[in-house]
Amino acid sequence: MFVQIENLQYQYKKASEPTIKDFSLEMEQGEIVCILGESGSGKSTILRLLAGLETPNKGTISINGKTIIDHHQFTEPEKRGVGMVFQDYALFPHMTVAKNVQYGLRKMTRRQKQNRLDEMLSLINLTDYKDRYPFELSGGQQQRVALARALAPAPSLLIFDEPFSNLDANLQVKIRDELRGILKQTGITSIFVTHDQEDAKALADRIVFIENGVVSRVGPPEEILGCASLLMWANS
Amino acid sequence: MRLIQQTKKQLNIWAILSLLFVSIILIPNFLIGIQLFTEPNENWQHIKDYLLRNYIYNTLVIVTFTGMATTIIGVSLAWFITMYKFPLRNFLKWGLILPLAIPPYIGAYAYHGLLNYTGVIQTTLRNMYDISVNQSYFNIMTLQGATFIFTIFLFPYVYTITKSFLQNQSSSIVENAKLLGDNSFKTFFRVIIPISRAAIVGSVTLVVLEVLNDYGVVSYFGIQTFSTAIFRTWYGMKDLDSALKLAGTLMFLVIFILVIEKLIRGRKRYSYSTSKVRPIEPKQLIGMKKWFVFSYCFGIFTIAFIVPFLQLIKWALLTYEKIISEQFLTLIYNSVLVASVAASLIVLISLIIANYTRLHQGRFTKAFSKVTTLGYSIPGAAIAIAVISIFMILDGYIASLSAVFHFDPVFVLRTSLVMLVSAYIIRFLAIGYNSIESGFEKVGNSFTEASRTLGYSTVKTFFKVDIPMLKGAIFSGFILVFVDILKELPLTMFLQPFNFSTLATQAFKYANDERVHEAALASIIIILISGICIFLFHKVLDKESS
Numbered sequence: 001m002f003v004q005i006e007n008l009q010y011q012y013k014k015a016s017e018p019t020i021k022d023f024s025l026e027m028e029q030g031e032i033v034c035i036l037g038e039s040g041s042g043k044s045t046i047l048r049l050l051a052g053l054e055t056p057n058k059g060t061i062s063i064n065g066k067t068i069i070d071h072h073q074f075t076e077p078e079k080r081g082v083g084m085v086f087q088d089y090a091l092f093p094h095m096t097v098a099k100n101v102q103y104g105l106r107k108m109t110r111r112q113k114q115n116r117l118d119e120m121l122s123l124i125n126l127t128d129y130k131d132r133y134p135f136e137l138s139g140g141q142q143q144r145v146a147l148a149r150a151l152a153p154a155p156s157l158l159i160f161d162e163p164f165s166n167l168d169a170n171l172q173v174k175i176r177d178e179l180r181g182i183l184k185q186t187g188i189t190s191i192f193v194t195h196d197q198e199d200a201k202a203l204a205d206r207i208v209f210i211e212n213g214v215v216s217r218v219g220p221p222e223e224i225l226g227c228a229s230l231l232m233w234a235n236s
Numbered sequence: 237m238r239l240i241q242q243t244k245k246q247l248n249i250w251a252i253l254s255l256l257f258v259s260i261i262l263i264p265n266f267l268i269g270i271q272l273f274t275e276p277n278e279n280w281q282h283i284k285d286y287l288l289r290n291y292i293y294n295t296l297v298i299v300t301f302t303g304m305a306t307t308i309i310g311v312s313l314a315w316f317i318t319m320y321k322f323p324l325r326n327f328l329k330w331g332l333i334l335p336l337a338i339p340p341y342i343g344a345y346a347y348h349g350l351l352n353y354t355g356v357i358q359t360t361l362r363n364m365y366d367i368s369v370n371q372s373y374f375n376i377m378t379l380q381g382a383t384f385i386f387t388i389f390l391f392p393y394v395y396t397i398t399k400s401f402l403q404n405q406s407s408s409i410v411e412n413a414k415l416l417g418d419n420s421f422k423t424f425f426r427v428i429i430p431i432s433r434a435a436i437v438g439s440v441t442l443v444v445l446e447v448l449n450d451y452g453v454v455s456y457f458g459i460q461t462f463s464t465a466i467f468r469t470w471y472g473m474k475d476l477d478s479a480l481k482l483a484g485t486l487m488f489l490v491i492f493i494l495v496i497e498k499l500i501r502g503r504k505r506y507s508y509s510t511s512k513v514r515p516i517e518p519k520q521l522i523g524m525k526k527w528f529v530f531s532y533c534f535g536i537f538t539i540a541f542i543v544p545f546l547q548l549i550k551w552a553l554l555t556y557e558k559i560i561s562e563q564f565l566t567l568i569y570n571s572v573l574v575a576s577v578a579a580s581l582i583v584l585i586s587l588i589i590a591n592y593t594r595l596h597q598g599r600f601t602k603a604f605s606k607v608t609t610l611g612y613s614i615p616g617a618a619i620a621i622a623v624i625s626i627f628m629i630l631d632g633y634i635a636s637l638s639a640v641f642h643f644d645p646v647f648v649l650r651t652s653l654v655m656l657v658s659a660y661i662i663r664f665l666a667i668g669y670n671s672i673e674s675g676f677e678k679v680g681n682s683f684t685e686a687s688r689t690l691g692y693s694t695v696k697t698f699f700k701v702d703i704p705m706l707k708g709a710i711f712s713g714f715i716l717v718f719v720d721i722l723k724e725l726p727l728t729m730f731l732q733p734f735n736f737s738t739l740a741t742q743a744f745k746y747a748n749d750e751r752v753h754e755a756a757l758a759s760i761i762i763i764l765i766s767g768i769c770i771f772l773f774h775k776v777l778d779k780e781s782s
Binding site for chain 2: 013051052053076077078079082083086088090092093094103104149153
């Protein structure tokens with residue numbers, strides 16, 4: 001298995017019970033998994049644990065045969081090779097689009113960096129925008145730059161935290177399809193977190209439905225979504 | 237497992253440096269605390285039996301009355317400026333901050349010069365109208381006089397903080413009170429005062445801490461307080477132990493005041509659930525009311541800024557030819573040098589501690605950020621005496637090392653600028669830290685996290701992302717600290733090396749030597765630099781909040 005997460009548990013310092021109780025997941029290379037759940041279900045925490053921004057109480061994670069966290073070790077976020085697209089994009093406001101995308105490129109010659117930048121910009125169709133600053137871009141464009149920035153260093157796993165929550169509804173549909181195209185084209189393994197079933201349906205190969213910190217169902221979209229809607233309906 | 241990982245995650249360059257800086261701040265405080273419980277000597281017995289009561293009485297009288305007067309003036313001004321339109325309102329809105337640029341000790345000798353027998357008021361009365369006044373009415377060198385000086389030069393703390401609080405309040409509160417039948421006067425007491433309580437109490441506490449910190453005014457006026465007593469015990473009697481004991485007693489007073497602040501600040505926090513608040517729109521005043529409010533605000537501006545400033549300019553015009561010399565340029569150079577070195581160090585240390593507490597949130601780091609703000613509540617004289625004793629211990633070590641290794645102990649810390657700069661850092665770290673911390677809060681953590689997932693360590697991220705994004709906070713932190721050090725008197729008086737003076741200490745020395753005219757030029761330079769910085773800072777702040 002390309003990504004292996006086992007028995008992950010995490011509790012915030014002041015919380016009375018763990019946010020993540022027992023989370024396990026296995027992923028094939030190139031697979032797109034969507035973690036679906038209501039707000040407060042702990043789905044974003046899973047991403048933060050994967051990226052190394054939080055430390056779990058228990059559990060192991062390994063990516064591409066390399067253990068990044070278990071009893072003995074904790075790999076710092078910068079050494080994990082996990083790319084992340086943030087909910088608010090977190091584009092560096094003091095850098096141009098080009099500088100943002102090139103930020104994570106290291107140990108490359110200037111020429112290689114330039115090539116990679118061109119490649120990324122044409123992938124997201126923003127070649128003409130490379131000298132703009134983030135505040136000069138629309139929400140959808142910012143989102144694509146954030147994607148390009150995360151993709152540029154060729155991470156082994158790419159994770160997205162609520163990627164469409166800041167976009168207009170009609171833009172959301174367009175970008176969703178575009179995004180799936182780009183991800184499949186690059187063949188990158190990715191995990192999404194969302195509360196929107198439509199997002200999950202349009203993007204995912206497989207959906208993990210999470211409730212109160214535990215996985216309640218896993219399976220392909222068409223199989224899960226019927227149940228998930230039912231569950232949500234029942235809970236509301 | 238988590239413990240090992242946590243420790244590994246926590247133990248990094250940020251943690252180590254932060255711990256180091258925090259200990260530098262804590263050590264002098266511990267020293268003062270410990271000294272309180274050591275065996276007292278004869279001097280202390282004497283101080284305790286005959287003098288201490290007087291110090292406490294004087295200090296409490298000045299603190300209490302200054303606190304009350306600054307509350308009345310500061311809050312009323314904030315209310316008028318926020319609620320009403322009247323002539324020169326836009327000018328006074330800024331102008332009323334300016335008295336803060338005049339350090340109270342400068343104001344003190346300006347007013348003394350103005351009011352004494354040879355001052356402009358009495359000479360005018362005598363020469364033009366042939367009136368001789370009772371001297372005791374014009375004697376400002378009293379407890380009342382000191383209270384007056386502190387009030388007119390420190391009220392801007394209450395004014396600015398209360399004003400910015402009121403400006404962020406919703407106009408619907410005031411409108412509602414009026415609809416429910418309260419007139420302006422009643423609204424003020426029934427609504428405005430209660431909701432601004434925390435802001436008012438917080439700002440008055442700042443005023444009180446400034447009063448406790450003061451050395452210049454009380455020393456010039458010959459009033460015995462803790463600051464002057466610590467100074468005399470150390471320089472007059474060379475009795476470090478008793479000086480430390482006085483500092484400890486003073487710190488008790490500070491703690492007492494901070495506890496009172498907590499109690500009367502109240503538990504309630506008033507904030508809005510909606511993000512859109514319609515700010516209070518000032519109302520045009522007409523007729524008598526307009527001129528009454530105008531005279532009140534302009535009158536205070538006149539007393540607190542125009543009068544002392546004109547007096548200083550008059551003196552400066554009399555003496556500038558004599559004063560401007562190479563020596564005077566050295567004073568400016570010295571002042572700017574120590575202020576910028578200390579301000580840079582403070583900004584750097586603040587960045588490191590703030591970054592650490594932000595990246596590793598927990599009880600431990602919370603305590604760190606509390607400790608960094610500790611120094612500001614401790615009066616300068618107390619910090620000075622603690623720092624002196626620490627450096628004496630350090631020099632002792634150097635001396636004994638030199639005896640062992642047979643080298644000449646040329647490097648004596650006690651007489652170097654290192655001691656002065658360390659004391660500045662302990663006292664003013666809070667100001668730099670607050671600015672940097674709120675900068676970090678505004679920026680949030682996601683940029684740093686993004687950088688880390690893109691392969692950069694916290695150190696590299698710090699230089700590539702955090703620092704460029706914090707430019708504004710770094711700049712304003714630096715400016716605020718710089719101005720405060722430029723004006724600073726007690727620490728510099730205590731700790732300046734031999735043959736080293738700043739504008740502030742030289743001005744004070746001139747005034748104390750009855751050469752008050754010659755003190756004017758240095759004072760004006762301090763006021764101008766502070767005034768420009770304060771103005772710029774509040775302009776930026778105002779722009780940001782709107």
